[in-house]
Amino acid sequence: xxxxxxxxxxxxxxxxxxxxxxxxxxxxxxxxxxxxxxxxxxxxxxxxxxxxxxxxxxxxxxxxxxxxxxxxxxxxxxxxxxxxxxxxxxxxxxxxxxxxxxxxxxxxxxxxxxxxxxxxxxxxxxxxxxxxxxxxxxxxxxxxxxxxxxxxxxxxxxxxxxxxxxxxxxxxxxxxxxxxxxxxxxxxxxxxxxxxxxxxxxxxxxxxxxxxxxxxxxxxxxxxxxxxxxxxxxxxxxxxx
Amino acid sequence: xxxxxxxxxxxxxxxxxxxxxxxxxxxxxxxxxxxxxxxxxxxxxxxxxxxxxxxxxxxxxxxxxxxxxxxxxxxxxxxxxxxxxxxxxxxxxxxxxxxxxxxxxxxxxxxxxxxxxxxxxxxxxxxxxxxxxxxxxxxxxxxxxxxxxxxxxxxxxxxxxxxxxxxxxxxxxxxxxxxxxxxxxxxxxxxxxxxxxxxxxxxxxxxxxxxxxxxxxxxxxxxxxxxxxxxxxxxxxxxxxxxxxxxxxxxxxxxxxxxxxxxxxxxxxxxxxxxxxxxxxxxxxxxxxxxxxxxxxxxxxxxxxxxxxxxxxxxxxxxxxxxxxxxxxxxxxxxxxxxxxxxxxxxxxxxxxxxxxxxxxxxxxxxxxxxxxxxxxxxxxxxxxxxxxxxxxxxxxxxxxxxxxxxxxxxxxxxxxxxxxxxxxxxxxxxxxxxxxxxxxxxxxxxxxxxxxxxxxxxxxxxxxxxxxxxxxxxxxxxxxxxxxxxxxxxxxxxxxxxxxxxxxxxxxxxxxxxxxxxxxxxxxxxxxxxxxxxxxxxxxxxxxxxxxxxxxxxxxxxxxxxxxxxxxxxxxxxxxxxxxxxxxxxxx
Numbered sequence: 001x002x003x004x005x006x007x008x009x010x011x012x013x014x015x016x017x018x019x020x021x022x023x024x025x026x027x028x029x030x031x032x033x034x035x036x037x038x039x040x041x042x043x044x045x046x047x048x049x050x051x052x053x054x055x056x057x058x059x060x061x062x063x064x065x066x067x068x069x070x071x072x073x074x075x076x077x078x079x080x081x082x083x084x085x086x087x088x089x090x091x092x093x094x095x096x097x098x099x100x101x102x103x104x105x106x107x108x109x110x111x112x113x114x115x116x117x118x119x120x121x122x123x124x125x126x127x128x129x130x131x132x133x134x135x136x137x138x139x140x141x142x143x144x145x146x147x148x149x150x151x152x153x154x155x156x157x158x159x160x161x162x163x164x165x166x167x168x169x170x171x172x173x174x175x176x177x178x179x180x181x182x183x184x185x186x187x188x189x190x191x192x193x194x195x196x197x198x199x200x201x202x203x204x205x206x207x208x209x210x211x212x213x214x215x216x217x218x219x220x221x222x223x224x225x226x227x228x229x230x231x232x233x234x235x236x237x238x239x240x241x
Numbered sequence: 242x243x244x245x246x247x248x249x250x251x252x253x254x255x256x257x258x259x260x261x262x263x264x265x266x267x268x269x270x271x272x273x274x275x276x277x278x279x280x281x282x283x284x285x286x287x288x289x290x291x292x293x294x295x296x297x298x299x300x301x302x303x304x305x306x307x308x309x310x311x312x313x314x315x316x317x318x319x320x321x322x323x324x325x326x327x328x329x330x331x332x333x334x335x336x337x338x339x340x341x342x343x344x345x346x347x348x349x350x351x352x353x354x355x356x357x358x359x360x361x362x363x364x365x366x367x368x369x370x371x372x373x374x375x376x377x378x379x380x381x382x383x384x385x386x387x388x389x390x391x392x393x394x395x396x397x398x399x400x401x402x403x404x405x406x407x408x409x410x411x412x413x414x415x416x417x418x419x420x421x422x423x424x425x426x427x428x429x430x431x432x433x434x435x436x437x438x439x440x441x442x443x444x445x446x447x448x449x450x451x452x453x454x455x456x457x458x459x460x461x462x463x464x465x466x467x468x469x470x471x472x473x474x475x476x477x478x479x480x481x482x483x484x485x486x487x488x489x490x491x492x493x494x495x496x497x498x499x500x501x502x503x504x505x506x507x508x509x510x511x512x513x514x515x516x517x518x519x520x521x522x523x524x525x526x527x528x529x530x531x532x533x534x535x536x537x538x539x540x541x542x543x544x545x546x547x548x549x550x551x552x553x554x555x556x557x558x559x560x561x562x563x564x565x566x567x568x569x570x571x572x573x574x575x576x577x578x579x580x581x582x583x584x585x586x587x588x589x590x591x592x593x594x595x596x597x598x599x600x601x602x603x604x605x606x607x608x609x610x611x612x613x614x615x616x617x618x619x620x621x622x623x624x625x626x627x628x629x630x631x632x633x634x635x636x637x638x639x640x641x642x643x644x645x646x647x648x649x650x651x652x653x654x655x656x657x658x659x660x661x662x663x664x665x666x667x668x669x670x671x672x673x674x675x676x677x678x679x680x681x682x683x684x685x686x687x688x689x690x691x692x693x694x695x696x697x698x699x700x701x702x703x704x705x706x707x708x709x710x711x712x713x714x715x716x717x718x719x720x721x722x723x724x725x726x727x728x729x730x731x732x733x734x735x736x737x738x739x740x741x742x743x744x745x746x747x748x749x750x751x752x753x754x755x756x757x758x759x760x761x762x763x764x765x766x767x768x769x770x771x772x773x774x775x776x777x778x779x780x781x782x783x784x785x786x787x788x789x790x791x792x793x794x795x796x797x798x799x800x801x802x803x804x805x806x807x808x809x810x811x812x813x814x815x816x817x818x819x820x821x822x823x824x825x826x827x828x829x830x
Contacts, residue, residue: 069659076668101303102329103314105697111326114319114749118326154660180659188646189298204664205671207606207646210295212480214607221438222602232292 049086052093053124057144058131059085062179064146068153069183076204079183087186087195088127088179097124119170123178130175133167134160191233202229243534248546249273252533254518254562255554257342258802259788259809261496261504262400263551266813268509270821275545276504277516277535280339285497289345289487297645301485304331306346308338308555312700315557316707317750321574321688325707327697333749334587334756335485336555340514341496343555343756344802348484348610348642349460349493351403352799353394353807356387356423357622361795364622365632374632375715378684379584381794384766384775387423390807393814395426397806401494402466402474404431405458419455421623431463435479439595439603439675440614443639446733452616457638458803459611460494470503481643483610493610516543519701521550521566521785529784530568536701548824549784549816553809556791560585560691560761561706569762569772569781574688574709580772580780582692584685584760585708586796589716589744591635591679591724595731596653596738601673606644613640613678619723620798621682631715633682635723635798637730641676651676653738675734677727679743681720682798683759686713691761712748720744757801762791766828774828776820777812783826788812 051059063080066088072078079085091097099122108120121129138144138156145153159165161180163173186195188202190210196202202209209229217223250272253264260276268274283289299305308331316325337343357364362380365373374380407428408418433456436444440456447454461477468474477492491498504510515538522531522544532546552559563569563581572583597603615638617623626632643649650667651674657663694707724743731739744754765771768780777792779785788809790801819827 070664071661073661073664076664096303101311103310103327104329105327107696109324109326112319112323112747114747114751115317115326115328116332116749116751117329157659183659184650185298185302185647188650189302190296192296193298201646204668205644205646205650207644207671210292210297210482212295212478212482212606214479214481214604215476217604218437218479218607218612219435221441223604224602225604232296 051085051089053089053097054085054092057135058128059089060144060146061131061135062088064153065157065179066183066186068150068157069180070187077200079187081197082187082200083191083195083197084183084186087189087193088182090194091182092124092127098122117174119174121170126170126175126178129168130170130172133165133170191231199229199231202231243542243544245544246546248532248548249275250547251275251549251551252277252545252547253551253553254521254533255279255342255552255558256340256496256501256512257337257553257555258344258496259805260342260551260553261500262806262809263553263786263788263813264510265500265504265507266810266817268504268507270817271509274510275547276510276512277518277533277545278340278512278514279517280514282340282514283345283487283497285487285489285491289489291489294486294489295480295482297647301645301648304335304485306337306339306485306487307331308336313705314697314699315705316694316697318707318709319711319747321709325694325709327705328750332751333754334758335753336557336756336758341501344496345487346485347495347802350611350613350800351398351401351405351458351460351803353423353425354387354797354799354804355421355621358797359383359385359387359390368622369626369632373626375713377686378632378713378715379687380632380684381584381763381765381770383794384764384771385811390804390811391424391426393807393810394803396810397803399430399469400499400806401460402431402462402468402499403429403458403460403494403803404433404463405429406433406455408455417455419617420453421617421621429458431466434459434461434463434477434609434612436614437604437608437612437639437641439639439641440612442675442734443677443730444614446730447616450730450733452618452730454614454616457611457613457615457640459609461609461611462492462494468499470500472499472502474498477609479607479609479612481606481608481645483608484642517701518554518562519565519703521552521562521568523567523782527567527782529782549786552785552787553789556758556761556789557691557706559787559789559791561693563762563772563787564693564706565703568779568785571692572690574690577687580763580768580770582690582761583770584763584794585689585691585710586683586685586759586793587710588755588757588796588798589635589681589683589712589720590754591681591720591727591741591743593677593679593724593727593731593739593741594651594653595675595677595734595736596651596670596740597673597675597736599669599673603641603672603675604644605641605649605672605674605676608642608644610642612642613638615639619726629718629722631718631722633684633716633719633798635679635681635720637723637727638678638680639675640678644671646671654740675736677731679720679723679727680755680798680800681716681723683796684713684715685760685795689713710748712744712746717743717745757790757796759790759793759796759801762787762789763794764792765794768830774826776815776827777808778820778827780826780830784824786812786816
C-alpha cells in the first residue's frame with residue numbers, strides 16, 4: 001500500500017519541516033519522535049468493540065448501507081473496515097446525536113429545503129426511527145437490508161435518496177442524505193473519532209493529515225508529496241507513551 | 242432587578258476586531274472603557290495550539306468556533322410570504338464568537354473597496370443611466386469618499402501586516418499589482434504571498450487572454466513582522482487550516498495577534514467576558530443612551546451606565562442589538578419606510594473546478610487562507626456593463642484554501658454521489674483539481690431585510706433575528722456572466738474538464754457561501770434611508786456608534802474586512818477629534 005511507495009528522503013524532509021514549524025511558533029516545540037506516524041493495525045479487539053448506541057439489527061443495516069456508499073475495492077478498504085460504523089455510533093451516542101450542536105427550540109414546522117433540517121427528531125432519534133421502519137418493511141418483504149444482494153441494496157438506497165418512502169415520519173431522503181454525510185465524515189475525519197482507521201481515507205486521497213508546514217514546498221509546483229500522514233490520533237498516541 | 246454598576250465613559254459591546262480597535266483608541270485618550278464580550282477568553286496559547294486545532298470535524302463540520310447556535314440562532318425565509326424557520330446549524334455563513342470574534346477564524350483576504358463603491362448609486366446612474374439599474378435595487382451612496390478613507394485603510398493594513406503588491410501608487414499604475422484598484426499612498430507593509438500551483442497555471446492562461454492577474458492581498462504574514470502596536474507576527478507556513486480555524490503560529494492577523502495584548506495592558510480598559518448584552522438603554526427622550534444592560538454567565542443582570550456606547554457585535558448582531566434596544570425605526574418591507582434592517586446584502590459566489598490528468602499535482606493542502614491569484618477585470622465597475630444588463634461583478638481567483646478531505650473531494654460532472662465509481666473518482670481527482678472562486682457583489686432590494694422574529698427566541702428569551710433574503714435577479718445574472726468568463730479561463734489552463742457552478746435561485750441557508758453579511762444599519766447622508774451618518778453615529782441616539790459591515794449600503798465583490806477596519810479608524814478619529822469635544826450629532830439631520 002502507501003507505505004511501500006514512501007520515499008525516505010521526503011519523510012526526512014517532512015520531519016525537518018515539522019520541527020521547524022515547532023520553533024517558528026516559539027512556544028510549541030514538537031519533539032521529533034512525537035511526529036512519527038505509527039499506522040495502527042486493526043485488531044480483533046477493535047472489531048469486537050461493543051457499540052454505544054446501535055443495537056445489533058441497527059448496526060447490521062448501517063454496516064451494509066455504508067459499505068455500499070463506500071465499498072471496499074482491490075486497493076482500498078470500504079467504509080466498514082475504515083471504522084465508519086464506530087464513528088457514527090460514537091456520534092449518535094454523544095452530544096451531536098442528542099442535538100447538542102443545534103438550535104433546539106420549537107415550534108418545529110415543516111420548512112423548505114433552503115431552510116434546512118426542521119424535524120423534531122434529534123440525529124439519534126432520526127437514525128433509530130428511520131432504521132426501524134426500513135428493517136420492519138424489508139423483513140416483512142422477506143429479507144432485511146443486509147441480506148439483499150449488492151445490486152438490490154444499491155437500488156434500495158437510490159429509492160431512499162430519491163425520497164421514495166416515509167420512515168416513521170422521516171422523509172427517506174432526509175435520512176439517506178444524513179447517513180451519506182456521516183459516512184463521508186467517518187471515512188475522512190481524524191481517527192480520534194473512531195473512523196478513518198489507519199488513516200485509510202487520507203492515504204487513499206493523498207492527504208498528508210493535520211501536521212502541516214509547506215513553507216518550503218508550496219512553490220515547488222507540481223511535486224508529488226509521498227509521505228506518511230500524521231493524525232491528531234497518532235500524535236496523541238505518541239504523547240501517551 | 243439589574244445591579245447598577247459604577248458609570249464609565251465608554252462601553253464597547255463585543256470585543257472582536259472592531260471592538261478592540263475602538264476600545265484601544267479611546268482608552269489611549271484616557272477614557273475609561275469597558276469591553277463586554279459575550280464569549281470566553283481565548284489565546285494563541287493554549288487554546289489555538291496544534292494538533293488539536295487542526296480538527297476538521299470539530300471546527301469545519303461542527304462549527305467549533307462559531308456563535309453558539311444552541312443559544313443564539315436566527316431565522317430565515319426566502320420571501321415575505323413564507324414563514325421564517327430557525328437555521329438550526331450554521332452552514333451558509335458562520336458568525337464567530339468569543340474573544341476576537343470572527344477576526345479569529347477569518348482567512349485574511351484584504352481588499353479595499355474602490356472609489357466607485359462609495360458613490361455606487363451616483364456612479365451607476367451617471368455611467369449607465371437611471372433606467373439601466375433594476376428599479377427593485379435600493380443601491381445608495383455611502384456619504385463618504387474613498388479619498389477620505391485612504392489614510393485609514395493604510396493604517397489598518399499596517400496594523401494587520403498585509404502582504405501584497407500595489408497596483409496604483411498615488412495614481413501611477415504599478416506592474417505586478419491590481420491595475421483596477423483605487424490609489425494607495427504607499428506600498429503594502431509586506432510582500433505578496435507565494436503562489437500555489439493552480440495560481441501559476443491560472444496566471445499564464447489569464448495573461449494570454451489579456452487579463453491582469455495578481456496575487457491576492459493577504460493578512461497571513463509573508464515574513465516576520467512587527468506592527469505599529471509593537472506586536473510580532475511570524476511568517477505563515479501554508480498549513481491549510483485558516484478559515485474556520487485559529488492560527489497556532491501567530492501568522493494570521495487577528496485581534497489576538499495585532500491588538501488585544503496592547504489593549505489589555507491599558508489601565509483605562511477593562512475586559513469582561515461572558516457578558517451577554519441584552520439591550521442598549523435609552524433615556525426618557527429616546528435620543529441618547531445611558532448605558533447597557535447585560536447578563537453574566539450565571540444569568541445575573543447588571544446595568545452598566547456609560548456616556549458612549551459602541552456596538553461592534555458583527556453585522557447581523559448589530560442589527561439585532563439596535564432592534565432589541567429600540568434605536569432607530571425598524572424597516573418595513575411593505576412600505577419601504579424605516580431604517581433598521583434595510584439594505585441587507587450578502588456575497589454572490591460561484592465555483593469553477595478545473596480537472597487535470599494525473600500528471601498535474603495541485604497539492605490543495607499546501608495553502609494559506611488568503612493565498613490566491615486572481616483577476617479583477619470583471620469586478621466592480623472595472624468593465625462596461627452596458628451590454629450585459631446587470632450591475633456589479635466578481636473577482637475570479639484561482640485559490641484553494643485547503644485540502645481538508647471531508648469538505649474537499651471534488652468530482653467531475655456526471656460522477657455518481659456515492660459507490661464504487663464515486664470512490665474511484667475522488668481518489669483520481671483529489672490531487673489533480675484546481676479551483677476558481679467567483680466572489681461577487683450583492684445588491685440590496687426592497688424585500689431583502691432583517692427584523693425580529695415573531696416566534697423564535699434565544700436563551701435569554703429575546704427574539705431571534707429574522708432574515709428575509711433571496712438572490713436578486715441582477716446578481717444571478719452577474720454571477721452567471723462571471724462564471725462563464727472563469728470557465729473560459731479554465732479551458733485555457735490545459736485541463737481535461739472544466740465545470741462551472743453559478744449561484745441560482747433559491748438562496749439556501751444550507752450551503753456555505755461566505756460569512757460576508759452586510760447592511761441593516763447602513764450609513765448615508767439621509768436619515769430617512771440610513772441609520773448612521775458618515776461617522777457611523779446613530780442619527781437617533783448621538784452617543785451610539787455602530788461599527789460593522791452592517792454599515793454597508795450594498796456589498797461590492799471584495800471581501801469586507803479591510804474596508805471595515807478603515808471605517809473603524811475613520812469613525813474613532815472623528816470621535817476623538819470632534820465628538821469628545823462637542824458631544825452631539827456630528828452631522829445635522
